[in-house]
Each structure stands twice: as C-alpha cells, then as structure tokens.
Amino acid sequence: MKNKSPLVVANWKLNGGTDLICASVSKFLRHNFKVNIGIAPPYVYLGDMANFLKNSSIMIGSQNISKFESGAFTGETSGQMLKEVGCNFCLIGHSERRQVFLENNASCQTKIARALEANLMPIICIGENEQQYELGLTKHILYKQLHESLQGQDLTGKELCIAYEPIWAIGSGKAASPESVQSIHAYIYEEICTIFDKETADKIRIIYGGSVNKKNAAELLAMPNIDGLLVGGASLDPEHFSEICELANKQAANATVQTNAEAVLA
Structure with a gap:
C-alpha cells in the first residue's frame, strides 16, 4: 500500500513561452489539487512561474543544476540561485542530459549533493536505452545508475525522488x-533499501516517465510501487496535463478511502 502522496511533475524541456505560462497558471490557479504537482519550465521562466504560483501549492523546479557552487563557470546556475528564485526541486540526469550533454553517474552524484545542500529535492532520472532493454540489461543499468549516483548521499531531513524513464519510451508514444x-519499481525499491536503510527508502518516491498521457496515467498510478509521474510532451497542453493531475487526485482519494476501510477492519 502506498504511504506517499502522488507526485506529478511537468518537464517542459526546451519548450514554452509566455503564452504557455499564462495558460498553465490560469489553469492551475482554478484547481485545488490534493496531490503534489510540480512544473519544470526553462530557466528563464523560473522566476515568473514561482511568482505567479507563489500562493498556490504548485511546486516549481529546474530541469538541471550546476555541479559547481560558484565561480567562473559561464552559463551555469547553482543550487543556491535556484532556491533563491523560488525552486523546490530539480531534475538531475535526465536521459537527454546524459545522451546530448554526456552527463554520467559521477556528475549526477555531485549534482544530487549540491541540490540537497540547497534544500532542493533532487529528482534523479534513470533508465535504459532500447538496445540495453532488448539485451535484458535493464536491471544492470539501473543498478549502476542508482549505486553510483546515490552512494554516500546524506538524506537526513531531506527529500529525494527517483524517476524511472526507459529511454526507448520517451517521446515515442510507446509507454512501458x-x-x-x-516490476522495475519494485526492483528499484529493493536497491535503495540496500543503499539507505528501509525507513529512509520508504520515504523516497519512485515515479515513472516515458510517453505518459491521460490515457495511461490512471493505470500507471494504480500500481502500488508507482508513486507518481514525470510528464513530458503532454504537459505542454495545460488542459491535458490538468486532466492527468485530476486522475492522480482521484487515485489518491481512492487510496485514502481504502486505507481508512482497512484501518476500520483491522
């Protein structure tokens, strides 16, 4: 049984502008979501989004974070800067960052530490590509990504989220x-129990991303080890993303009713 409120995060990637910001803000200010909702717009819109949504429960996050704290690193943005502009979380190690910008597990480990130091919730993205999937190497790849990114991290009083995104599913329309x-989330949970203690592992959300939309969101969220969703393309349509959030709301409400019923019968 899930003991964590679902988390639904929109990753706008290199998309959006003032029109999308206005449409999204207008849409979400009219809703009272019970689940945790986050939006990660491009850097230049972080301040505007945080300001517009400051009186809402919507979290604002960055799509990346620098592994440096300060210095002569043109184009970089530190965790402290992200926190000061109003961010609550940051994505780390997204497959596009790994493939296009050659990020690796070592850099992800450093970035997670930087995010935790700045009191940002890291959402560490992991996942296998199509060739690795076909060769049956999924668990081997995830093992390396988890252990090499999370080993030695201090989560005392901090939040961490893991996003499983099979690369072959991202933007392909072929959701797992x-x-x-x-099954994969159950494996991830087992591994984080070996990296941290079980009490700590139980507090870490494990969410899914990869061609998530309103047609498959409910089925995914119904699974006991799926604690939320990381939404890409579908989040660029405020109406579509809002429907996904509503489905998460409904799923969370149903889970609460079931938990209360079980408590009465116990």
Whole structure:
C-alpha cells in the first residue's frame, strides 16, 4: 500500500513561452489539487512561474543544476540561485542530459549533493536505452545508475525522488506497460533499501516517465510501487496535463478511502 502522496511533475524541456505560462497558471490557479504537482519550465521562466504560483501549492523546479557552487563557470546556475528564485526541486540526469550533454553517474552524484545542500529535492532520472532493454540489461543499468549516483548521499531531513524513464519510451508514444513498470519499481525499491536503510527508502518516491498521457496515467498510478509521474510532451497542453493531475487526485482519494476501510477492519 502506498504511504506517499502522488507526485506529478511537468518537464517542459526546451519548450514554452509566455503564452504557455499564462495558460498553465490560469489553469492551475482554478484547481485545488490534493496531490503534489510540480512544473519544470526553462530557466528563464523560473522566476515568473514561482511568482505567479507563489500562493498556490504548485511546486516549481529546474530541469538541471550546476555541479559547481560558484565561480567562473559561464552559463551555469547553482543550487543556491535556484532556491533563491523560488525552486523546490530539480531534475538531475535526465536521459537527454546524459545522451546530448554526456552527463554520467559521477556528475549526477555531485549534482544530487549540491541540490540537497540547497534544500532542493533532487529528482534523479534513470533508465535504459532500447538496445540495453532488448539485451535484458535493464536491471544492470539501473543498478549502476542508482549505486553510483546515490552512494554516500546524506538524506537526513531531506527529500529525494527517483524517476524511472526507459529511454526507448520517451517521446515515442510507446509507454512501458503498468505491470512492467511496477516490476522495475519494485526492483528499484529493493536497491535503495540496500543503499539507505528501509525507513529512509520508504520515504523516497519512485515515479515513472516515458510517453505518459491521460490515457495511461490512471493505470500507471494504480500500481502500488508507482508513486507518481514525470510528464513530458503532454504537459505542454495545460488542459491535458490538468486532466492527468485530476486522475492522480482521484487515485489518491481512492487510496485514502481504502486505507481508512482497512484501518476500520483491522
């Protein structure tokens, strides 16, 4: 049984502008979501989004974070800067960062530490590519990504989230089946129990990303080991993303009712 409120995060990537900001803000200010909702717009819009949504429960996050704290690093943005502009979380190690910008597990480890130091929640993205998937190497790849990124991290009083995003599913329209994601998330949970203690592992959300939309969101969220969703393309349509958030709301409400019923019968 899930003991964490679902987390649904929108990753706008290199998309959006003032029109999307206005449409999204207008849409979300009219809703009272019970689940945790986050939006990660491009850097230049972080301040505007944080300001517009400051009186809402919507979290604002960055799509990346520098591994440096300060200095002569043109184009970099530190965790402290992100926190000061109003960020609550940051994505780290997204597959596009790994593939296009050659990020690796070592840099992810440093970036996670920087985010934690700045009191930002790191959302560490992990996942296998199509060739690795076909060769049956999924767990081997995830093991390396988890252990090499998380080993030695101090989560005392901090939050951490893991996003499983099979690379072959991102933007392809071929989302992994809820059953297969459930199985992989169970494996991820087992591994983080070996990296941290079980009490700490139980507080870490494990969310899924990869061609998530309103058609498959409910089935994914119904799985016991899927604690939320990381939404890419579908989040660029405020109406579509809002529907996904509503589905998460409904799922969370149903889970609460079931938990209360079980408590009465116990």
